[in-house]
Amino acid sequence: MSNSYDTYVSPLSTRYASVEMKYNFSDKKKFTTWRYLWTVLAQAEKELGLDITDEQLKELQENVENVDFEAAAKEEKLTRHDIMAHVHTYATCCPTAAPIIHLGATSCDIGDNADLVVIRDAFDILLPKLAGCIKTLAEFADNHKSLATLGFTHFQPAQLTTVGKRACLWLQDLLLCEKTLSRVRCDLKFRGIKGTTGTQASFLQLFNGDYEKVRKLDEKVTQLAGFQSSYPVTGQTYPRIVDAEIVSSLSVLGSATHKMCTDLRLLAGMNEIGEPFETTQIGSSAMAYKQNPMRSERVCSIARYLMNLVNNPLNTASVQWLERTLDDSANRRLCLSEAFLAADSIMLTLQNILEGLTVFPKVISRNIDKVLPFMATENIIIAMVKSGGDRQICHEKIRVLSLQAASTVRIDGQDNDLLDRVVKDPYFAPILDQLPQLLDPSTFIGCAPNQVTYFLKEDVQPIVDKYISKIKTTATVLEI
Structure with a gap:
């Protein structure tokens, strides 16, 4: 009998990403969202005068979570169509409502809109984690704002800076990432109820040529799904350039965290800063003394994967012939979920690193002493x-x-x-x-401590305050 050890599963699921992000991209989340959208479509159609009964609506609502996954999989194998497979299985447990499920809709009225719900929720999971990293790193910067350390240009010793000021360089990158991600999140719209090629022709027929009712249907379903507005015009799908913008914003986060963790790896090699290292942790199978910065290495590894994902949605958007083509489907199933899971795993690992980051002032002082005479x-x-x-x-x-x-x-x-x-x-x-x-190192650091103080107060704290009620400051212990 098959088990998880004799089939491929993504390491993002088994090793790296959080429970909540994995659930967000799960089949259960997707299929129950489809059912919710069928329910609110029927509700809006009823409110606008279509012949849908309270009993039918109640039956749909009560069976949103009642998904027979095995039956749906068997149905999809027969029909080769995921949406219709779930229309049939939903109809099986809603016999009274069966005639009005998916009424007037095309697959993308359900599938694309559900994808946008999942993407919106993924941003809402990710952004507070980013803010948590910002908060913890800000505390680190404040604690070490006056601790002089060698600055480097071209990885050659340069004028002194402080440990806290260097941390603010990382912080500024993370703030720019928050700005980008939150803008993309806020710009997300619902595809809306647009029909087969975006013309809403089937809904115009349902409402006997009354375009105002078609508009109201679009608005009602959009609002019931938790969106303020929908894209005003679409083909069969929402604009695939939106996917490119989403993954691009995540890849920017990958770049910022890769840079930061590369710096930490360099500093670990100089013994100036160390990431968490458990008492039972093994750094090398051969060299027992080693304390490798494996968490920072993990961030860099996953960040490189994330940064390279952006070419997929860019290419997909560029080849959507006319009103759409289906060569986006398999690629989007992989790319969108993996991008968010990768970004989520980076945030988890980074939070864990920052909570256990250790500074070694005596080593820092010794390294300064080696070159300070030249600087003096x-x-x-x-x-x-x-x-x-x-x-x-x-x-x-x-x-x-x-x-x-x-x-x-x-x-x-x-x-x-x-x-x-x-x-x-x-x-x-x-x-x-x-x-x-x-030769006093504190006379070589210029305005660094003051810069840290003002930067944390004026730029960082407002972002922390924005998410403060949602921030979890203790990362999940990373088992692997």
Whole structure:
């Protein structure tokens, strides 16, 4: 007898995505949404004067959740048509209402509209998780806003920044993602009740040529489904360019999180920051000492998959011949669900990382000490000028000593001894008592702590407040 171990299942279902997102893309959610839409279609048609009884409507409502999945699968195997298979199985448990199920409708009046309900709900699951990551990362940034650390350009040591300021770079990317995702969510419309090629011809016949009733039918079903408006014109489907915009917004989230977790992996390699690592966790089957940043690696791995999904809806939208063609169907079944499941799994993993992120200040300080003498040369020159020295002479002295120290580091593998060389050179005697202050890392970080404070208050907090009632600040423990 077959079981889950001898057939393929998506890792997004078994390993990575949340229970609520998996349910949102489940057959049960889809098919019960179809039934709900058939029910509200009948309700709206009844309210607008069609001969539909209260008994029929009640029967439809009472059987929305009563889905015989096996019977529907057998029916679809015979009919090769998923919507009609479920029309028949719904009719079986609603014999009184059977004659008016799907009345006047085409498949996309049900299937496409249900897809939009699922997509809307997926955004509503995802956005609070993104806000939760933003909240936790903001707390991290605030806690470390004044902790000096090496900045890097071209992955070469550059002017100092702070751990909190760097976190704000990640935060800003996440804020831009929230803006993009929430805009796409707010722009979503219902396909509406438009008929076979979008002309509403069948509904015009049902209402004996009364176009105002056809318009009201569209509006009523749209509102009952929880949407403010529908796309004003469609072919058989809602515009497939909408799918491209949806997956594009999710792929942007993939890009932002990939960048952030790549940074964390680099910092983990430098032993400056560590992600959660359980006491029983094994980093390597051979190298027992290793503590790999596997969660950040997972985010990068899934994010790459997510970023590459965007080409599917772009291509699908580009080849929808005239009013539609069916080569969108199988692709959309894969692409839309996988994009949201991937984004959801990234948010779960990222929240878990952020809640257990550890900073190692002593390592950070040691790494600063290795290059700070070079960074302090400008401060030394200025101090000498203030003490009466000639800027050009001092610059040449520092240049020669710096090259000698660099040679000691790069060729001899020794520590940076530039300061020892400065101390031993009589030329710098006037400022030797100032060296401790000139080399204080806190004097190299500029306005970074202030920038963090204002950024968190003015830009981050409003987004956190927007979702605060829906944020779960503790991520599900990741078993795998």
